[in-house]
Amino acid sequence: MRKAAVATVSTVAGIVLLLSLKPHQDPAPAMAASPPSSGPPGASSSASPGTGPSGASSPAPTGHQRSGGVSGSYTGGVSDTAYGPVQVAVTLSHGRITAVKALRTPYDRPRSRQIAADAVPRLTQEALSAQSAHIDAVSGATYTSEGYTRSLQSALDRAGV
């Protein structure tokens, strides 16, 4: 239906930048969360979840939306790199990256395949690192009482309310 393009994510570099952005808002306070259907305050939040495969958008990199942040799927345009076409989709929930998916990666040449095989996990790892401060808890092999003090869970508990 409505095209929700704001800025096309056209390069892998753009994606890396996007992934590296610190999400700005805390999980939305109850009153501030705006449902996607209610009149969006700006273009950057007008993308509806499940935006079609072509020409969609990234949120405006300024994205300082404290009130809830954008939600939806953002599909980058196909970028013709030296190694072949690359296309990536990012899913945001209230401004937080919840998924990164490579829709197209170069597969025609062995070298391209290898680069894609290297890059996609690295992009995802970028997302995981960038997001690590925005998880609520950490599951892992049982820590000792001393080990806890060095753990990510301990940091989350200290940062908590």
Add this chain to the structure above:
Amino acid sequence: MSDASAPARGLRHVEHTMGTVFSFDLRDPVTPPVRRALEEAVIWLHQVDEVFSTYRSGSVISRLGRGEPVPEGYGPEVAEVFALCEEVAHATGGWFTHTPGGRLDPSGMVKGWAVERVSRTLHAAGAHNTCVNGGGDIQARGEAAPGTPWRIGVAHPARPGKLAAVVTGGELAVATSGTGERGAHVLDPHTGRPATGLLSLTMTGRHLTRTDAYATAAFAMGDGARDWVEALEGHEALGITAAGEIWRTPGFPAAAWAGT
């Protein structure tokens, strides 16, 4: 961190017990019943430790292990945990056992069971949006914030401070069994030797009691874990092999993960 703008909503509590740390993350308004339920839950956890600890020679479990009778009043909970152990031992084809190495030790069941129990207690008191983490095994309920699901990081066993995946959900149990800082401590019940096929295995489900016990069993299975979990209803898993490869079952609720 999420409620910094409205500190009256929600509560964090950290409790050292059972040789590890329990983290409580409540996102509901802290009413007197909720606060009371939390206080009682904490007292109960310490009691569970006294009853089930294999490190205390005077615990009920240690006495049972020496063939002594169960002291008055402790019967029902001990019986409940043993029944769960036997049920899961059966469901896992013996890969879960409460007699590892031939000695009585239901530790693989107790923590998950205790976390699920206190989560339920808090819910009954009116705390509907909570995340209880018992030393890395998690029971989440409700939401982190209105419209925002809980996000649980899965620690990467070979890269301290890094995540292997992020899972999201509402009614969500996440348990990880692994070598971690306690080294190879999960025994393969069929050989009696430490399980070494996986660095870690993370199991998801709705309820932590079984999710946690299944995680232990699947970790012990090593290479066989993936097929077993795929056939297991209501549960998904992510495994990290000794070679550093990451796999997951098709329905694993990962928002992001480090595999391909």
